[in-house]
Amino acid sequence: MSLRVFGLNLLKNNRSLLQNALRNNGAPGAQVLAVAPYTTQVTVQATPAAVQKQKVSKAMKAYLERANEHDEFMKTQDLEFQIGKRHLANMMGADAETFTQEDINEAIAYLFPSGLFDKRARPAMRTPEEVFPARKAAEFDETGRPFHSMFYTGKPNFFQLLHDIVKETNYLYDLEERMLRRGNKPDENQKLETAGFQLLSKDQLERVLVEHIVDIEYQSFTNAMERLMSSPYSYKSKAFIERFLKPLIDQSKQLEVPKPKIDEQGRQYITTYECLRKTARADVTVRLPGTGKITINGQDITYFSMDECREQLLFPLSYSEMLGKVDVEANVEGGGPSGQAGAIRWGIAMSLRSFVDQEMIESMRLAGLLTRDYRRRERKKFGQEGARRKYTWKKR
Amino acid sequence: MAYVPATTLNILRFSKLSRLMSMYPSHFAEPNLNKITDRKSASHIPVKAATNDLSDSIFYGELKNKLIKYITKKGNRNLAKELLNETFETIKRTQIERLNLNKGDKTSVIINSEQLLINAIENSRPLLQLSAIKRGGVKYQVPVPVTEKKSYFLAMKWLLDAAREKDRKVHLPEKLAWEILDAACGQGRVVKKKDDLHRQCESNRAYAHYRWS
Numbered sequence: 001m002s003l004r005v006f007g008l009n010l011l012k013n014n015r016s017l018l019q020n021a022l023r024n025n026g027a028p029g030a031q032v033l034a035v036a037p038y039t040t041q042v043t044v045q046a047t048p049a050a051v052q053k054q055k056v057s058k059a060m061k062a063y064l065e066r067a068n069e070h071d072e073f074m075k076t077q078d079l080e081f082q083i084g085k086r087h088l089a090n091m092m093g094a095d096a097e098t099f100t101q102e103d104i105n106e107a108i109a110y111l112f113p114s115g116l117f118d119k120r121a122r123p124a125m126r127t128p129e130e131v132f133p134a135r136k137a138a139e140f141d142e143t144g145r146p147f148h149s150m151f152y153t154g155k156p157n158f159f160q161l162l163h164d165i166v167k168e169t170n171y172l173y174d175l176e177e178r179m180l181r182r183g184n185k186p187d188e189n190q191k192l193e194t195a196g197f198q199l200l201s202k203d204q205l206e207r208v209l210v211e212h213i214v215d216i217e218y219q220s221f222t223n224a225m226e227r228l229m230s231s232p233y234s235y236k237s238k239a240f241i242e243r244f245l246k247p248l249i250d251q252s253k254q255l256e257v258p259k260p261k262i263d264e265q266g267r268q269y270i271t272t273y274e275c276l277r278k279t280a281r282a283d284v285t286v287r288l289p290g291t292g293k294i295t296i297n298g299q300d301i302t303y304f305s306m307d308e309c310r311e312q313l314l315f316p317l318s319y320s321e322m323l324g325k326v327d328v329e330a331n332v333e334g335g336g337p338s339g340q341a342g343a344i345r346w347g348i349a350m351s352l353r354s355f356v357d358q359e360m361i362e363s364m365r366l367a368g369l370l371t372r373d374y375r376r377r378e379r380k381k382f383g384q385e386g387a388r389r390k391y392t393w394k395k396r
Numbered sequence: 397m398a399y400v401p402a403t404t405l406n407i408l409r410f411s412k413l414s415r416l417m418s419m420y421p422s423h424f425a426e427p428n429l430n431k432i433t434d435r436k437s438a439s440h441i442p443v444k445a446a447t448n449d450l451s452d453s454i455f456y457g458e459l460k461n462k463l464i465k466y467i468t469k470k471g472n473r474n475l476a477k478e479l480l481n482e483t484f485e486t487i488k489r490t491q492i493e494r495l496n497l498n499k500g501d502k503t504s505v506i507i508n509s510e511q512l513l514i515n516a517i518e519n520s521r522p523l524l525q526l527s528a529i530k531r532g533g534v535k536y537q538v539p540v541p542v543t544e545k546k547s548y549f550l551a552m553k554w555l556l557d558a559a560r561e562k563d564r565k566v567h568l569p570e571k572l573a574w575e576i577l578d579a580a581c582g583q584g585r586v587v588k589k590k591d592d593l594h595r596q597c598e599s600n601r602a603y604a605h606y607r608w609s
Contacts, residue, residue: 195437248440306474308448315451319429338448346445366408366438368427368446375419375445 057144070135077128084125101126136210157209158217165224168240172231179233186232197245199225204246252362255370260354263287270354275347277373280335284347288355290327292317296344297331309341316349316369320356342373399514401458406430408438420444457510459517459548466552482569484509487577506580516579520551520586524597529606538606539597554586555579 056064085104089096092107104125114122139156140146148156179186200208202218213221228234229241260268268288275282294313296303304310317323328348332340349369353361364370378387385391402409408425411418425438427446449461460480467476487509495505506512525546526537542550559572578584 196440250439251442252439308473308477311451311453311455312448314453315446319452342448362439363431366425366428366443367452368443368450371443371445373445378417 056142057140059140059144060138060142063138063140067138074128074132077132081125081128088125133207134210155209155211155213155217157211158213158221161209162220162224164240165221165228168237169224169228169231172228172233172236175233175236176231187235190235192229192234192238192241194229194245196248196250198248200244200246205244252358252365255353257353257361260288268355270351272347272350275343275350277342277346278335278339278376280332280339280343282330282332282340282343282347284344284351285329286348286351286355287327287329289325292324293327295327295329304337304341306337309337312338312341312345313348316345316352316364319367319369320349320352320360320364322352322355326352326355345369346372399459399518402426408441408443459514459552460510462548463513463552463556466556479569479572482567483572483576484513486570486573487512490573490577512580513576516555516576516586517548517551519582520554520579520590521547522550522590522593523547524594525550526593526596526600529603531606536603536606537596537600538603539600540607551586551590554589558585558589 085099086096088104088107088111089099091111092103094103108123108125112123116122139148139151146152148160150156150159153159176186199222202213202215205218205221206213225241225244228237234241258270260270263269267290269285271283271285273283275284294301301310301313304313313328314323317326317328328344330344330347332344334340335343346369349364353364353370356364361370380386383391405428408428410422410425423442424444425441427443427450429450429452449464450456464473464476464480467479469476488507491505491507491509491512495502495507498505506515522542524539525542527540528535529538530536555572555575558575559568562568562571575584575586579586
């Protein structure tokens with residue numbers, strides 16, 4: 001409703017606003033792309049209102065044809081999607097009206113179970129807006145004259161972005177010089193925090209710009225952004241910079257530390273199941289307080305005959321200064337000695353998290369004790385002697 | 397330039413070239429045992445799993461691990477480790493003997509065999525290498541600087557080669573111990589080999605420009 005009211009105001013030939021409003025009107029259910037001021041939906045209505053009666057250029061005509069085609073296509077796709085959704089809901093015995101995308105995903109996974117490893121390769125059903133990428137609206141008026149001065153570069157949004165970045169940078173340089181002359185210093189408290197952030201990746205930037213860019217262009221984008229961010233006054237253009245940053249996952253808070261349980265002797269204990277390394281598999285229980293007793297499959301540490309494996313077992317304990325303070329029990333099967341020792345090492349490190357402070361957990365993570373070692377034996381290749389080695393080659 | 401083990405560095409290291417078949421993406425850092433790293437910037441960096449030769453025990457040495465890998469034949473690392481331990485034992489025995497025979501100052505004799513190994517490797521590291529470059533149908537021996545990593549490799553390889561070149565009756569640890577002791581004092585076959593190479597590079601300095609022209 002609000003859109004229609006909005007539309008009435010817009011008859012005062014405000015081109016860009018009209019475009020905006022009609023774009024939203026044309027695709028009410030379209031997915032909202034993150035930070036996408038450049039995205040525009042192709043619709044016939046997206047063209048200026050004056051087009052319909054005035055003389056139309058060839059470019060505009062071709063565009064209208066294409067837009068019409070696309071509209072029709074999207075409409076049929078949407079219809080098919082709705083019908084498919086209804087069928088799915090009926091098959092699953094649910095109400096078609098309240099069938100959400102999550103329900104669809106569940107139903108597809110149930111009805112078409114797939115053993116394919118890559119999730120993107122498995123069967124899926126998504127809204128056509130998500131499947132077919134967004135397209136730009138008309139970039140020129142009815143006489144064929146482009147709106148944007150950089151239209152003929154082929155990538156107006158991208159080059160506009162570069163211009164914007166440089167404009168911001170120059171502004172900051174000016175500011176720095178003025179402040180220097182006045183003897184002011186940049187505010188340390190407001191300093192821009194970029195430690196936990198990363199610039200948008202190339203395909204994310206492409207999605208934001210609705211334009212294809214090549215590697216070297218992406219590099220010039222990153223270079224320009226880095227120059228902008230390295231300025232001491234970069235907090236002044238924080239809003240601009242943050243449009244192109246995405247937060248990184250905090251590695252130190254990724255895994256939840258389990259609460260220790262109490263056994264019949266009143267000791268705290270934690271059991272970590274499924275400790276895997278190579279083909280070995282272990283269950284590790286760590287008990288606090290203890291005397292440093294280690295039990296592996298009913299034997300003590302002499303279960304491993306090699307020094308290296310014994311050293312591996314003691315590594316997390318001594319690193320976290322818990323050697324002699326906890327008891328370790330492990331059941332391990334499969335694999336060889338070094339794989340088994342690695343599995344138990346990981347189990348001990350993971351269990352110890354419940355008994356040490358946050359600082360120690362972080363340093364254990366940085367020592368690589370909390371990372372699962374996913375490396376496996378590399379397969380032999382045909383036509384080769386082993387994984388990498390080639391057969392001896394003789395010319396004749 | 398003294399030897400600095402990478403585990404004592406206070407920064408997170410990344411492997412320079414991400415290996416083609418590596419399980420880890422290139423933004424994974426190498427594990428770091430140093431407990432005073434800058435936490436704030438590191439909290440977002442994922443870390444590779446510690447390999448099974450890494451540990452925080454006092455017996456851990458980075459160069460030692462590398463040397464074990466070079467001694468290893470047919471994947472028998474256990475044997476290689478035993479051989480190196482035996483080498484260290486021989487070194488220590490001879491050094492203690494020397495210490496007891498030495499009537500003067502007792503501080504001049506180093507007994508720490510791991511320190512002696514580091515000294516030996518440092519003394520036998522080459523700076524330059526000759527590489528054959530073909531210009532105008534003629535092969536020239538052109539002196540080329542060696543990277544730090546390769547220089548450590550060459551030093552250890554030369555030590556081992558010298559140790560392996562021996563009578564059948566002599567055990568490898570014994571010979572290796574003698575080579576290490578010689579090289580640590582700046583003499584012996586390995587250091588001579590390095591000096592020879594440097595001398596050759598010096599005499600071929602006229603060809604140095606073929607490296608880039």
